[in-house]
Amino acid sequence: MTEDEFRKLAEFLYRRTGMVFNEAKRYYVERRILDRMAATSSDTFAGYFIILRGEMRREVEHLINAFTVNETYFYREDHQLECLARDLLPDRVRSKRAGEAIRIWSAPCSTGEEPYSIAMWLLENWPLVDTYDIEIVGSDIDTRVLEAAANGTYGKRALMRLPADVIAKYFNQVDEHAWQILDDLRQSVQFSRVNIMETRETRPQGRFDVIFCRNVLIYFDDESRRIAAENLFENLLPGGYICLGHTESMSRISPLFEVCRFSDAIVYRRPKEGRA
Template sequence: MSGPAPVTAEEFQRLSEFLYRRTGMIFTEAKRYYVQRRISERMAATGATSFASYFARLRSDLLGEVEQFINAFTVNETYFYREDHQLHCLTNDILPERTKRKSAGEALRIWSVPCSTGEEPYSIAMWLLDNWAEVDRFDIEIVGSDIDTRVLEAAEAGVFSKRALMRLTPDVIARYFTALDDERWAILDDLRQSVRFTPVNLVEPTETRPNGQFDVIFCRNVLIYFDDASRRIAAENLYENLSPGGFICLGHTESMSRISPLFDVRRYADAIVYQRPMEGARG
């Protein structure tokens, strides 16, 4: 039995525009095969016999198909302690600067978005426990968010493959994980319960605003999938989710200076990061 017919140029355009309006992600003609594969998977899963019938289901959001459609297009390749130079910067420079203005016991909020299957927010929690002497002086809240609801479920479960742990030393693994078998490791319950997970779409302020303001945001390797207009919208939303004086860390190939003038560039020994100015800091 043959699979769905390849999407036409017009159908590809309609799908790309739909995905762009919903997520800010842009797919050019060069991604036609990538899009075709995922549409074929969703058509098979829903029993759609033609592009027209599937697209009608998508537009009506029958049985939550929009969520499943978006989930099919997200990229979730990650591992623990990825780009750990930013973790060094977090404890050496960012947090000491942020906590100068805080009293013992005050809230310190860190947001990992997109968080994928949880490696990044859990990495932040582990790193703080092992490398920041002030960790017990503040009420630390770590939130992980993603547009893909499947990866949020996996993050909350806290079970990881051996590959996800490849950058961790044996002593770190022994402290924070329990082996389930030769290939799967479960993060300790206390650590799993220290991170809260929420769904979010970075280009929708009605979804970003409810998460409140943070002292530090890690937003790595997602803006590269947006076009210039969506990047600016996402940057403005992230700006509103930062407390005045708060910091944002991007992926190593990304530059906020090329996206938005709202942030100040801060250069530290371990990383270049971006800061929301303090109120009244700019004339």
């Protein structure tokens, strides 16, 4: 790829995902573009870019899928799950009646480990789990990982942090190397494709009590982070919480949120009604 071709592609990806690809990532980018060129029988980058510029939805989707990072496992950063059950949900249910909805959003959800972890953690650790109508939604921009999440089959590495009794309780062993989430648990999590940079895609998801948006904003530049933060803010109920990855800080991204320090985690909150 020439410098101009690389710049055009980087701009194309940035406009659609918010992710920034600079010269330091050229080798990473070129390897994936060559794969997509081969898949579309494009002899040159110029020919392939015509396909993208023509907004062939399926190929744009394939391209975005090729550039997303999906490294995750069950019970990752479980101190935030501790905080969810010990602090965040008890605060949220103070204003709810028994049977009312509690909505939790995992965005991005990758191959499903995070939303399923939330479900299992609450079943194991929150005494009021059956008192409320808990709705867990997992969203991602990558359609491949959403298909894998809905299938709910995982290898040993994904399960490495789970206690043996939790695996036995919530998984069926498929073979020596694979385990699948039980049907009832799989059906309790909804999955949908959402680009958190696009208001027209985030708003229809409705408002949530808690959002997990971990380890994705590190791939954005300042402007993309601000846009994503504003979109996520609008998807929180007043007083709702957002959990970021341990290297991320909402205080450096947006002034919209309050910082909340709990014994297990630092999280961020949309101010309650009537507060700035």
